[in-house]
Amino acid sequence: MPGKEIPDRCMNCREAQPAFILRTRHVCQDCYVRFVKYKPFKRTENYRLRRNMPQDGPCKLLLPLSYGLSSTVLLHMLHEQIEAMRLKPHGPKGYELLVLTIDPSTISPTIPSHDEAFSLAEKLFPQCSFTTVPFHSIFDLDPNIGEVMSQYAHADFKDQTSLSNQERLEVFRASISTATSKVDIDNILINRLIVAFAQKMECRGIVWGDSDSKLAAKTLANVAKGRGSAVTWQVCDGMSPFGLEYNFPLRDLFTVELRNYASFFPELAELIIPHEQPSENTLTKNLSIDELMVRYVLTQGEKYPGVMLNVTRTASKLQSSGASSAGPQCNLCGALTFDANEASVAPQATGQHSDNLSSQICYACARSRPDLSC
Amino acid sequence: MPPTPCANCHADRAVIIRPKNRQKLCRQCFLNIFETEVHETITATKLFQRGERVAIGASGGKDSTVLASVLKTLNERYDYGLQLTLLSIDEGIKGYRDDSLETVKRNAEQYAMPLVILGYGELYGWTMDQVVAQVGKKGNCTYCGVFRRQALDRGAERLGIKHVVTGHNADDVAETVMMNLLRGDLPRLARGTSIVTGSAASEIKRSKPLKYAYEKEIVLYAHHKQLDYFSTECIYSPEAFRGSARTLIKDLEKIRPSSILDIVRSGEEMAELVPSEVRGGAAADEEAAETTGCGSQGGSGRTRGGEMAEMERKLAEDEAAADRETEVTLATAPAARRKKNAVKSQVLGKCERCGYISSQRVCKACTLLEGLNKNRPRTAIEMEESLEESSSTLRRLEKVELGG
Numbered sequence: 035m036p037g038k039e040i041p042d043r044c045m046n047c048r049e050a051q052p053a054f055i056l057r058t059r060h061v062c063q064d065c066y067v068r069f070v071k072y073k074p075f076k077r078t079e080n081y082r083l084r085r086n087m088p089q090d091g092p093c094k095l096l097l098p099l100s101y102g103l104s105s106t107v108l109l110h111m112l113h114e115q116i117e118a119m120r121l122k123p124h125g126p127k128g129y130e131l132l133v134l135t136i137d138p139s140t141i142s143p144t145i146p147s148h149d150e151a152f153s154l155a156e157k158l159f160p161q162c163s164f165t166t167v168p169f170h171s172i173f174d175l176d177p178n179i180g181e182v183m184s185q186y187a188h189a190d191f192k193d194q195t196s197l198s199n200q201e202r203l204e205v206f207r208a209s210i211s212t213a214t215s216k217v218d219i220d221n222i223l224i225n226r227l228i229v230a231f232a233q234k235m236e237c238r239g240i241v242w243g244d245s246d247s248k249l250a251a252k253t254l255a256n257v258a259k260g261r262g263s264a265v266t267w268q269v270c271d272g273m274s275p276f277g278l279e280y281n282f283p284l285r286d287l288f289t290v291e292l293r294n295y296a297s298f299f300p301e302l303a304e305l306i307i308p309h310e311q312p313s314e315n316t317l318t319k320n321l322s323i324d325e326l327m328v329r330y331v332l333t334q335g336e337k338y339p340g341v342m343l344n345v346t347r348t349a350s351k352l353q354s355s356g357a358s359s360a361g362p363q364c365n366l367c368g369a370l371t372f373d374a375n376e377a378s379v380a381p382q383a384t385g386q387h388s389d390n391l392s393s394q395i396c397y398a399c400a401r402s403r404p405d406l407s408c
Numbered sequence: 409m410p411p412t413p414c415a416n417c418h419a420d421r422a423v424i425i426r427p428k429n430r431q432k433l434c435r436q437c438f439l440n441i442f443e444t445e446v447h448e449t450i451t452a453t454k455l456f457q458r459g460e461r462v463a464i465g466a467s468g469g470k471d472s473t474v475l476a477s478v479l480k481t482l483n484e485r486y487d488y489g490l491q492l493t494l495l496s497i498d499e500g501i502k503g504y505r506d507d508s509l510e511t512v513k514r515n516a517e518q519y520a521m522p523l524v525i526l527g528y529g530e531l532y533g534w535t536m537d538q539v540v541a542q543v544g545k546k547g548n549c550t551y552c553g554v555f556r557r558q559a560l561d562r563g564a565e566r567l568g569i570k571h572v573v574t575g576h577n578a579d580d581v582a583e584t585v586m587m588n589l590l591r592g593d594l595p596r597l598a599r600g601t602s603i604v605t606g607s608a609a610s611e612i613k614r615s616k617p618l619k620y621a622y623e624k625e626i627v628l629y630a631h632h633k634q635l636d637y638f639s640t641e642c643i644y645s646p647e648a649f650r651g652s653a654r655t656l657i658k659d660l661e662k663i664r665p666s667s668i669l670d671i672v673r674s675g676e677e678m679a680e681l682v683p684s685e686v687r688g689g690a691a692a693d694e695e696a697a698e699t700t701g702c703g704s705q706g707g708s709g710r711t712r713g714g715e716m717a718e719m720e721r722k723l724a725e726d727e728a729a730a731d732r733e734t735e736v737t738l739a740t741a742p743a744a745r746r747k748k749n750a751v752k753s754q755v756l757g758k759c760e761r762c763g764y765i766s767s768q769r770v771c772k773a774c775t776l777l778e779g780l781n782k783n784r785p786r787t788a789i790e791m792e793e794s795l796e797e798s799s800s801t802l803r804r805l806e807k808v809e810l811g812g
Contacts, residue, residue: 258670263677338720341716352683
């Protein structure tokens, strides 16, 4: 068929040999890298040029590094930006990047502790400052969390302050029964830990590594878990309910593009922990909703990548909840709760929990409560 | 093992595990709870007024049969003071509707409700069989869907009834939320979850009292109440977006049964966040998203997956165009981005011909009818005789369009 032949020159620079297909165009490696880097470059422009913010004083951004593909690639790109900024003596002051890692072995015991990677990252990205904390340090960074846990969990659950923080967290996490609720609550706790750290370090905002497919899965999962109104800050650039700006600079990039980018820089391979997908044989009902959505976006994304990308774009068009319809913040996840009188007359699926807690815990968090089996 | 007692009355033996929350209930408690929940939905949303005449869109299927039965029960139990009428639409497909219309006729007797059956023939001058004879089998779903959407409203208008209730259930609403998210359809996301559709633009109010009822519980209710219904599954597969959303929701229900209600809840929350300029009113003319089964197969013989594939192609083109723009001229980049995020607004008016609400000058049904009527009677043989260059081209085009 005419027009389907591989051109002998890169369709962008018209010089080098094309090596990759980038969104239907055959391009060389250099042009590929330039394109992929350009997207987050535009998305971080306001911080580089300090647009609409004080020109003096620090502008700190926190980058939570999970050693996954996306956050590692984002760190690599932003570090390059900072190096370029520092070379210009009279340029704008730009931003500082703080990197936080939560020791992955304290989140999931099946992942080995990743200490060598931490020192390697420090060495590779000298312009950033690095901190690593265990998951259970949430009790130190977010002193209220123990009380919230007791309030939230099953009546039999007691947060025993006499235990070590590690044990306290284990007991709480063990009290949560289903796969969906476990992942949901873990995500909330991790978010709280990161936010608490960012606040302590007086950061202006958080730059998250999520790529487009991750954000699409997150959008759908949030909707499926009854967190519809939270998508305005969970997947959109802008102010979060925690007084920190949330940014997703990789939002326009597909995972495969990040994977290709990472492959051009072999030093990144040692940092990245390969992400294990739940095996194909796992029964659907044993997956968590988050895993199901990742799988859905992955399989549908092969055929319809643009449709999946569009899910996040649609969510971005929603207006973050104005003060009119928003109630107080949920004690657990921090989302602004919808006024129960206005939002829904939906009958509770489970009549067991229409108690006085509903005013402090949002609808979706109540769904993940430990003693609900479904 | 001793039989498990009902979790509600603790007296009778539990025979039902509620799909919604896995509660074990006896037959009577299940029926009561189901009815009470619908009653709560009706009272909380102040759905009906005393003395109101209400038409129940009845297809003979499980949803509308259960709706009719529950409304009759509640109307008597709580003295709503409603005048209920069954309203059925006959698409005019020989052999297809016969059984379900018989079911509706029996229902009318069982519930002692008046029944009105209106055919496409009466409403539009075309039965579906005639449409198929004209346009062929492949594009006919478009006609059927567009006609059906208006048929209930037109029918109600003839009866002088201003409120039509339909059997849409929680699964349908959840499906619609997911589908509109996949399609990026904000106006429908804003109005798809509300229990009442219809606005100042329309005389007829539409509502779905079973909005919070699970499909599985509707089946259980029909079974345990021994209702007389007919399985009217559409023989065509749903279009790609709805099909994809449907599969997803069935999977979600397996993982967490409450997720159907959770999605409805999310949909309601998100509807509040849709910018007001895109809301539009209730565009009943475009309620494709609200019909459950067929109705949006897509014209000119597109196959399953066609709509999704087409949108994918369009998005890729937009993307490519936007990229070229931002890379060449930096100055226009912010403007381009603003344009991408800008949202189209829908203005609703009335169709010039039939007066039905429409966002266009002439509503879709009238546009389709115009096309049909133009070609009636078909003049294929005449054209064969006067073979000219232009007419043969026209005919070839026509063949492509109709034959698919």
